[in-house]
Amino acid sequence: MRAHGPPSRHVPQPVEDRRLRDLHASTRTNMASPTSEYVTLVSCDGFEFIIPRSAACVSGTIRRMLDPSSKFSEAITGRCTLETLTGIVLEKVCEYLLYNEKHKDQANVSDMDIPPELCLELLMAADYLDT
Amino acid sequence: MDNEVPLPPPRRLRHRSPARANQSAPVSVASSFRKSRRLSRFDDRSSQPSSDPALFSSDDIPASGLENYNAPAPGAGGRKRRYRGTWWGEQVQDPKRKRADFKEKRNVDSGVWMGSDESGAESLLTSEDSPAWGEDLLKTVLDPRAPGRAPTDLPFSRGSVPIPASPRQIVVNGNEESEEHRFARKVVNDCLEKGEESIDLGNFNMRTIPIDMLQSLQHLTKLPSLREPPISENAYFSLRPFLRIYLPNNSLATLPRELFELKDLRVLSLRNNKLTSIPCTIRDLSALQVLNLSVNRLSHLPWELLVLLQKGELKHFTPRPNPFLSIEDADIAEWHCKSGESQHEKNDGNYDDDDHKDDDKGNEKLPQTQATFTEYEGTPPDDAWTAIHVATGPTTLYNMDGKPIGNTPSSRLAKTQQTAPTNAPSLRELSLRALWKLPGLDFIAEEEKLEFPSLVIPLLSLAQGVRADGGWYCSVCQREFVSRRAEWMEWWDCTPHENGMKRPRASGEKMRPLPFKRYGCSWACVPDSQRVD
Numbered sequence: 001m002r003a004h005g006p007p008s009r010h011v012p013q014p015v016e017d018r019r020l021r022d023l024h025a026s027t028r029t030n031m032a033s034p035t036s037e038y039v040t041l042v043s044c045d046g047f048e049f050i051i052p053r054s055a056a057c058v059s060g061t062i063r064r065m066l067d068p069s070s071k072f073s074e075a076i077t078g079r080c081t082l083e084t085l086t087g088i089v090l091e092k093v094c095e096y097l098l099y100n101e102k103h104k105d106q107a108n109v110s111d112m113d114i115p116p117e118l119c120l121e122l123l124m125a126a127d128y129l130d131t
Numbered sequence: 132m133d134n135e136v137p138l139p140p141p142r143r144l145r146h147r148s149p150a151r152a153n154q155s156a157p158v159s160v161a162s163s164f165r166k167s168r169r170l171s172r173f174d175d176r177s178s179q180p181s182s183d184p185a186l187f188s189s190d191d192i193p194a195s196g197l198e199n200y201n202a203p204a205p206g207a208g209g210r211k212r213r214y215r216g217t218w219w220g221e222q223v224q225d226p227k228r229k230r231a232d233f234k235e236k237r238n239v240d241s242g243v244w245m246g247s248d249e250s251g252a253e254s255l256l257t258s259e260d261s262p263a264w265g266e267d268l269l270k271t272v273l274d275p276r277a278p279g280r281a282p283t284d285l286p287f288s289r290g291s292v293p294i295p296a297s298p299r300q301i302v303v304n305g306n307e308e309s310e311e312h313r314f315a316r317k318v319v320n321d322c323l324e325k326g327e328e329s330i331d332l333g334n335f336n337m338r339t340i341p342i343d344m345l346q347s348l349q350h351l352t353k354l355p356s357l358r359e360p361p362i363s364e365n366a367y368f369s370l371r372p373f374l375r376i377y378l379p380n381n382s383l384a385t386l387p388r389e390l391f392e393l394k395d396l397r398v399l400s401l402r403n404n405k406l407t408s409i410p411c412t413i414r415d416l417s418a419l420q421v422l423n424l425s426v427n428r429l430s431h432l433p434w435e436l437l438v439l440l441q442k443g444e445l446k447h448f449t450p451r452p453n454p455f456l457s458i459e460d461a462d463i464a465e466w467h468c469k470s471g472e473s474q475h476e477k478n479d480g481n482y483d484d485d486d487h488k489d490d491d492k493g494n495e496k497l498p499q500t501q502a503t504f505t506e507y508e509g510t511p512p513d514d515a516w517t518a519i520h521v522a523t524g525p526t527t528l529y530n531m532d533g534k535p536i537g538n539t540p541s542s543r544l545a546k547t548q549q550t551a552p553t554n555a556p557s558l559r560e561l562s563l564r565a566l567w568k569l570p571g572l573d574f575i576a577e578e579e580k581l582e583f584p585s586l587v588i589p590l591l592s593l594a595q596g597v598r599a600d601g602g603w604y605c606s607v608c609q610r611e612f613v614s615r616r617a618e619w620m621e622w623w624d625c626t627p628h629e630n631g632m633k634r635p636r637a638s639g640e641k642m643r644p645l646p647f648k649r650y651g652c653s654w655a656c657v658p659d660s661q662r663v664d
Contacts, residue, residue, distance in 0.1 A: 096558045103555040108608065111556070114565035120587060123566070126559035127586050130531075 039066060040079040041094065047087035049094045055101040056080075059093075060130030084128055089121050093129065100131075311335045316344055323347055326354035329375040333400075337381045345389045348374065373397050378404065379423075388601035391415050402426055402449075410600040411435045411650075421447040429453040431620065434606045434649040440518050440628055448628040456646045458622050464525040465660055468502055468642075502624075502642040511635035516627050521644040524620035526657050531557055533593075533614050556612075556653065559590075563613035567594040567602075605652035617651030619658060 039056045041049045057063040065074040074080045082090060096112060103109040114122060308316075315332050322330050328351070353370045375398035376390070383404040390396075391412040399416070400423040407428045413419075414435035422445060424432075432450065439445040502521050505512070527535050556564070566572065572595055580588050593613060597603055602611050622644035626636055651657055 093558065096561065100555045100558075106555075109555050111564060111610075112561055114561055116565060116569050119562050119566040119569070120583070122562040123559060123587055123590055124584060126557065126562060129558070131558045 036078050038078070041090060042079065042081040043085050043087040043090040044083050045087050047090060049090060051094050051097060052101070053078075055097040058097050058100045058131055061128060082128075085125055086121075089118065089125050092118055092122060093125055096131070308341070311337050312341050312344070316341070319344055319348065323351055326352055326372075328353060328372045329377070331377045332381070333377050333379040335381055337378075337383060339385065340383065340387045340390070342387055342389065345376075345387060345393065348376075348393055351395075371395060376400070385599075386410065388412060388599065391601060394418060397421065397444075399423070409433050409436065411604055411606075412601040414438055414604070415601075417443055420444045423449040425449050425452055427453055430456050431646040431648040434621065434647045435604070437518060437623055437625075437647050440625055446628060448625060450625075450629065450645055456620070458522065458644050458646070461620065461622075461646070462525050463522045463622075464619075465523045465658075466502075467520045467522060502644070504636045504638070504640045504642060506639040508638070515635035518628070519624045519642065521622040521624050521642055523622070523658050523660070526617050526619040526651075528654055528657075529614070529616050529618070531559060531614070560612065560614055560652075563590060563594055564611065566591075567597045567613060572598055603650065605656050606649040607651050607656035610652055612650075612652030615650045616653050617657045619649055621647050621649055623647055
């Protein structure tokens with residue numbers, strides 16, 4: 001299903017969030033605290049995406065993983081390893097999580113752009129992440 | 132490749148001298164092939180094969196031989212021409228066949244039987260031949276024109292295996308069309324040719340409309356009938372066709388999406404069919420003036436039709452008789468109009484319920500199955516001409532998997548608190564929206580779907596359904612959607628448009644509301660009064 005584009009396509013970049021970029025260095029040290037503002041999502045091929053906790057909690061699965069009362073290791077470290085998602089898919093998923101958080105209260109939301117080759121994989125990911 | 136002239140009848144289908152053949156045989160394998168070689172049964176040209184034609188590959192590359200059969204054939208791009216049909220190849224087989232087609236047909240008996248060179252007249256299959264005869268069939272790929280030449284292509288190598296075309300595929304290709312479809316197509320083509328705007332396809336007993344039949348009507352051009360220059364300007368008229376399609380007395384259960392792409396369609400009659408629902412894409416027929424849906428199996432109408440009645444050109448609308456859900460039997464969450472005098476003021480608020488929310492609350496309990504129009508004297512008021520919103524049914528909310536969630540307010544509240552109603556679509560919904568627009572979706576066959584992960588299969592079917600209807604649109608926010616999240620019924624009285632005449636309601640006339648079904652794309656797209664905040 002996935003198109004084989006130029007190799008650069010296959011290197012997902014961390015989600016572009018300006019606040020995030022500024023805070024990147026400082027938050028990394030605080031990551032261990034369970035109430036940190038940012039969480040890390042790790043794909044099966046080792047890509048890490050650091051996104052706001054509120055955005056990550058749009059997904060039901062991640063919300064339950066990070067629930068402090070659950071005492072899961074994810075909740076303690078603030079680091080979720082998603083074994084079923086590759087970096088390319090997880091990049092799009094993170095884009096969606098931020099898109100959903102941004103447009104939560106808006107009346108007329110334009111659709112997010114989804115490349116056709118990722119459609120089916122995102123369907124699977126959406127089922128897994130309950131979003 | 133397609134345009135190449137098929138092989139001429141081989142010059143020598145006669146008996147070949149074995150000596151000559153042996154003489155030119157370079158390899159022993161080839162000669163062993165030849166021994167088992169049989170004379171074609173089609174020597175007698177009058178005998179037609181009873182089964183589907185077999186496939187043969189050409190052997191027109193001079194440098195080919197057994198010693199280099201693995202090497203790519205020079206000049207031919209590594210591919211050989213293939214012929215289907217009689218032994219001497221009358222039809223060139225369409226090379227664009229899907230890989231999937233080959234898989235299931237590779238081992239199928241073609242039914243074409245080859246006689247043997249040696250056996251001549253007694254070319255009947257003997258029992259000891261029977262296990263090997265299938266191989267013989269394959270070996271006849273040998274070029275008949277070059278007796279000494281070894282096969283250039285292994286029988287089992289990809290792409291050159293004789294594959295009989297199964298009858299199922301012919302149907303898929305549309306080569307064999309049912310008689311009524313052929314007649315209907317002829318009528319459509321005649322109309323196209325003559326510039327006739329009225330297409331009468333009644334009484335054809337069609338169950339479906341072939342996909343590409345109506346598409347060409349988009350390009351129907353009216354012919355000017357003037358022979359001489361007109362005297363006055365009144366003689367000029369618009370060449371925009373006044374397209375009329377009549378499909379009464381068929382057995383249609385579904386309508387093709389092409390029908391709703393005809394922007395010039397003015398008159399559409401679907402009387403006496405077997406339709407159970409009308410797709411919401413009917414809203415695209417903005418020029419529609421007359422619509423006849425009588426004598427079908429409709430239990431409700433699409434809400435988009437109401438838009439045509441209110442804002443479009445639709446004047447003559449014949450929805451009855453149909454087994455519509457009756458307002459007496461249905462659950463009503465909210466009444467929008469009262470009987471008697473006080474109703475007149477209320478009608479103004481039909482389009483925005485918010486203004487009259489408080490009034491509605493007071494009336495909710497009243498059993499108002501006998502709504503009547505306001506009484507008036509003299510000239511009819513404006514709203515005597517328009518559709519009137521009579522009632523709204525309860526809303527069914529669906530979760531992300533498309534399963535309805537409990538309808539009691541408490542369970543709904545619990546559910547919505549967990550995930551607040553949001554306008555942002557879910558990731559699954561977004562992917563599905565992207566998916567149904569993919570052009571390849573139409574070509575995913577049922578058996579191919581089994582190869583997909585099991586949780587995707589129902590979603591794929593859903594996307595195919597949306598594609599078949601040409602898209603679904605949320606009736607609140609007008610965006611397209613795939614999985615519905617809310618669904619409710621609205622009752623509207625359309626009597627001024629019904630029965631072929633546009634006339635105002637009579638004073639105090641009894642309302643005969645019709646059910647219109649509305650879909651919402653998210654939990655935020657529900658009737659105003661039922662929104663959970």
